[in-house]
Amino acid sequence: MSEYSIVYIEIERKIDFYYQMQQIEIQYELQLNMEGIITARHRFELRHVHDVSHKSFSFGGGILYLHTNQGVFSYKIQDNPTPFIHAFKSLKAENKI
Incomplete structure (x- = not known):
């Protein structure tokens, strides 16, 4: 995975x-x-992002949360975040960060 x-x-x-x-x-x-x-607006080093989570809405879309050492940042999304979250977790596991 490159990006x-x-x-x-x-x-x-x-x-x-x-x-x-x-x-x-x-x-x-x-x-x-x-x-x-x-x-x-932000750039987070991978080692400073502890987790990525998601809250979906019943009418579609949801909020993607980045849990960082600077706090929790939320982003309104419409697409399914599962592939993004899995990519993040596998990248963290590969780098053992």
Whole structure:
């Protein structure tokens, strides 16, 4: 495995010219590689990520949680995170981190 990724969504809220609230969904990639996990705003070394977990919603999608030495970071996802989580766990096991 060289690199694996999953799409996550951030909601940006803006007030338009008519003072109406606009919600814009922006998609980013959460990338997993030998170095660690990279998001649009953070870069985590693999040794600093203790676990990856997931909470699914009944209406689809869910939240992917990165448990790190800096705290827990959550990412809204629509895709099935199982392959990403398995890739993370196998990478951690290979490197014995």
